[in-house]
Amino acid sequence: MNIGITIKEKILHLQKLTFKKFHKSHIMFESSTYERRRQALRNKVQSGIILLLGNNEAPANYPDNCYKYRQDSSFLYFFGQSHPGFAGILDIEANEDIFFGNDVDIDDIIWMGPQPSIKDLALQVGVKKSLPLDQLKEVVGKAIAQGRKVHFLPPYRYDNMMWLEELTGIKASMVKKYASLELIKAVVDLRSVKEACEIIELDLACNIGYEMHTAAMRLCKPGVSEQYIAGVLEGIAASYGSKTSFATILTQHGETLHNHDHSHTLEVGRMMLTDAGAERISNYCSDHTRTVPVGGKFEGRQKDVYNIVLACHGKALELTRPGITYKEVHLEVCKVLAQGLKDLGLMRGNVEEAVAAGAHALFLPHGLGHMMGLDVHDMEDLGQIYVGYDDETRPSTQFGLASLRMGRRLQEGFVMTDEPGCYFIPALIDKWRAEGMHLDFLNYDAIERFKDFGGIRLEDDILITPDGSRFLGEKRIPITIEEVEDIMNE
Numbered sequence: 345m346n347i348g349i350t351i352k353e354k355i356l357h358l359q360k361l362t363f364k365k366f367h368k369s370h371i372m373f374e375s376s377t378y379e380r381r382r383q384a385l386r387n388k389v390q391s392g393i394i395l396l397l398g399n400n401e402a403p404a405n406y407p408d409n410c411y412k413y414r415q416d417s418s419f420l421y422f423f424g425q426s427h428p429g430f431a432g433i434l435d436i437e438a439n440e441d442i443f444f445g446n447d448v449d450i451d452d453i454i455w456m457g458p459q460p461s462i463k464d465l466a467l468q469v470g471v472k473k474s475l476p477l478d479q480l481k482e483v484v485g486k487a488i489a490q491g492r493k494v495h496f497l498p499p500y501r502y503d504n505m506m507w508l509e510e511l512t513g514i515k516a517s518m519v520k521k522y523a524s525l526e527l528i529k530a531v532v533d534l535r536s537v538k539e540a541c542e543i544i545e546l547d548l549a550c551n552i553g554y555e556m557h558t559a560a561m562r563l564c565k566p567g568v569s570e571q572y573i574a575g576v577l578e579g580i581a582a583s584y585g586s587k588t589s590f591a592t593i594l595t596q597h598g599e600t601l602h603n604h605d606h607s608h609t610l611e612v613g614r615m616m617l618t619d620a621g622a623e624r625i626s627n628y629c630s631d632h633t634r635t636v637p638v639g640g641k642f643e644g645r646q647k648d649v650y651n652i653v654l655a656c657h658g659k660a661l662e663l664t665r666p667g668i669t670y671k672e673v674h675l676e677v678c679k680v681l682a683q684g685l686k687d688l689g690l691m692r693g694n695v696e697e698a699v700a701a702g703a704h705a706l707f708l709p710h711g712l713g714h715m716m717g718l719d720v721h722d723m724e725d726l727g728q729i730y731v732g733y734d735d736e737t738r739p740s741t742q743f744g745l746a747s748l749r750m751g752r753r754l755q756e757g758f759v760m761t762d763e764p765g766c767y768f769i770p771a772l773i774d775k776w777r778a779e780g781m782h783l784d785f786l787n788y789d790a791i792e793r794f795k796d797f798g799g800i801r802l803e804d805d806i807l808i809t810p811d812g813s814r815f816l817g818e819k820r821i822p823i824t825i826e827e828v829e830d831i832m833n834e
Contacts, residue, residue, distance in 0.1 A: 372626045373541050375470035378424050381534065382470075385422060386436050388530035392493030395484060395511070396422060397504050398430035412587060417718035417725075418497055418531055420627055424469040431480050432471070437492075443471040444480045484511045495524035497531065500725045528726045535723055536715065536731070537757035543807060543816075545628035546716070546759055550805055550817025552584045552622035553630035557821045560594065560618045561832050564610060564636055570594050571606040573618075581622040589629035589720040593619035598635060598799030599767045601710060610638045615646060615798055621720055629720040631761055632821055633803035640832035642825050649766050650800055650825065652684030656764035657802045657823070660712060664754065664762065664806060664813040669737050671751035674712040677764050678704050682785075685766075690794070693785045703782035705744025706772060706791075713761035714749040716805055721749065722759075754808050759816065763803035768794045 385394065398419040401410040415426040423432045423443065431444040443466035448459045466474035475483070487494055494512060498520045499505045505516040514522050538546065556577045563573045574594040581588045595603040596610055598617030610616060616638055621631035635653075637646055656677045663673045682704045685691040690707075691698060698704060715722035715731055723731045732750040733739055740746050750760055773795060775781075777788045802823060805816040822828050 372420070372424055372545070375468060377539070377541060378422060379470035382422050382434055382441055384534055385530055386434055386439065388533065389434075389436055389495060389524075389526055391436055392495055393436065393484070393487045394434040394527060395494055395496045396432045396434075397496070397499070397507060398423075398425075398428065398432075399501060400428045400503055402501075402503075415627065417627065417723070418535070420718060421531075421535055423471070425465055426627070427465075429477060431477065433480075433483060440473060441471045442483065443469070443474045444477050445474070446477050481511055488512065493524070495527040496522075497527060497726060498523035528730055532723055532726055532730050535717060537755060538717060538759050538807070539757075542628065542717065543759075545624055545626045546630070546805070546807070546816050547818065549589070549622050549624045549628050549630035550632070550815075551819070552581060552624070553620070553632045553805075554817055554819050554821050555584075556580050556620055556622060557618060557632055557634050558831060560616070560620070561634065561636055561822065561828065562834065564616050564638055564640070564832060566610055566612045566639055568610050569606070570596070570608050570610065570616075573616075574606045574620075577618075577620050584622065585625035586623045586627070589621035589623040589631060593617065593633075596638065596798065598801065599769045599797070600799075601765075601767070612639050613643075614638045615800065617799060617801055619801065619803065623720075627718050629716060629718070630805055630816070631716060631720050631803065632805065633763055633765075633801045634821060634823065634828070635800040635802065636828050636832060640829055642829065645794070645797065647825060648688055649797070652681060652688075653764055653766050653800045653802050654823065654825075655684060656680045656766075657762060657804070660762040660764065661804075661806065661813060661815075664808065665811065666754055666756050666808055669751060669753045670712065670732075670760065671737055671748060674745075674748055674751070675699060677712055678708060681708055681764065681766060689790045690787055691785055692787055698782070698785040701782060701785065702742045702744055703785035705742075706776055706782070706786060707766045707768070708764065709744045709747060709767070709769075709772070710765070711745070711748030711750065713763050713803075716759045716761060724749075756808050756810050758808040760806060760808075761803055762806050763801055765799060765801035767799035767801075768797040769799075770795045 396419050399416045401413055404411050429445055433442045445462040447462050462474045484494060499508060505519050508519045509516040559576055559580060560573050574592045577592055578588055591604050593603055594606060596608055596614040596616050597603055615635050617635045619633040621629055623629050642650060659680045660673055660677050663676055678699045679695050682691055682695045682698050728749055732752060734752045737751045773791055806813045807816055822831050
């Protein structure tokens with residue numbers, strides 16, 4: 345089987361399925377922004393060529409019916425064009441960039457209308473040299489023949505794994521192992537610190553998040569289906585020009601951390617957890633979570649647990665600033681959680697010792713937050729160990745703390761989530777109790793009475809500023825008990 349021909353034909357075919365996506369190609373920022381980014385990347389990689397592959401269309405159920413297209417985020421960051429069938433090369437020694445793609449033919453124009461040329465698309469992002477896609481293999485092959493290093497990022501789509509096999513000769517099943525660590529670290533270093541133009545886009549994405557979450561609060565009534573509200577939120581995101589930034593979590597079973605089941609009808613006495621975000625037409629993301637009482641009134645233990653999580657949320661914002669590690673912030677937030685649960689009689693003993701032992705993780709088995717930007721979990725495709733950690737701060741193997749995606753020391757310009765929670769997971773409670781886990785710190789008899797509670801999570805997106813941090817977005821989504829009840833009962 346000739347894989348090269350197969351891949352090329354597939355790309356050409358999928359280009360013709362994009363219809364209006366290519367029309368009036370838009371770019372996010374000025375061409376100088378992309379020129380500056382590519383030069384900065386060349387400065388961080390010592391030698392060779394950098395190969396950046398864009399994404400292709402992905403058929404949903406038959407070839408001509410594709411999932412909503414999403415360009416690769418690193419390709420967007422350096423080359424700015426969001427359309428299938430593109431690739432780019434940065435030649436370090438020659439100090440030259442090349443943009444690869446195919447011009448449309450008359451068949452394409454019939455379906456899509458007149459389209460900009462590849463040359464024009466390249467010039468829009470400050471690239472003077474453009475070539476047809478079928479010359480990419482020649483350029484890469486020449487570099488390999490010259491003994492030059494070909495740097496590429498770890499692929500996460502199988503078609504690009506096969507494409508890399510065609511271009512480099514490395515088997516598709518092995519290409520991830522040959523991804524350039526030098527390039528990964530360089531891209532992480534650049535994309536981690538958000539430019540002013542990016543912060544504007546992130547603020548705008550959070551504005552859409554505000555509309556989504558306030559709509560969910562107003563719709564949270566007994567007898568309303570979870571699916572209906574989730575559908576409304578997806579419609580709000582799409583109406584602003586793009587989509588949700590991830591599959592919406594909306595459920596009255598918040599004890600399941602990533603619950604994508606929307607099959608239930610809201611009931612009085614339950615709480616609805618909504619973890620949802622928007623992705624702008626520029627592909628910058630938002631990610632917020634709110635947990636609200638069905639029917640619009642916090643009662644008894646709902647109020648007690650909610651105020652604990654709210655205090656955790658406030659503690660994170662209080663501590664978050666340049667120079668501190670997010671692992672330190674996480675652990676301090678865990679102490680607030682443990683103290684609050686101790687006050688309720690669910691935990692006991694010394695709070696610092698309890699957190700050090702990981703006893704609190706029964707209620708908070710995930711980390712405080714993650715990086716955000718062009719991806720809702722920014723750059724996760726490059727390896728979380730490189731995004732959220734560094735040589736100074738290393739991940740833990742302790743239950744709960746091991747799930748902390750972002751632990752490294754914070755810098756001005758970082759954007760991340762602050763998302764503490766408190767969950768009562770019956771299966772986990774039963775397991776730990778049967779195993780006698782942390783008996784010095786956990787009051788299982790009292791915890792047993794909360795097994796029907798569900799879970800609470802609160803999440804905002806924060807920007808690290810020169811002397812602290814701030815929430816992103818023009819308006820903060822209602823979060824205090826009074827604010828939530830007011831909007832739910834308008």
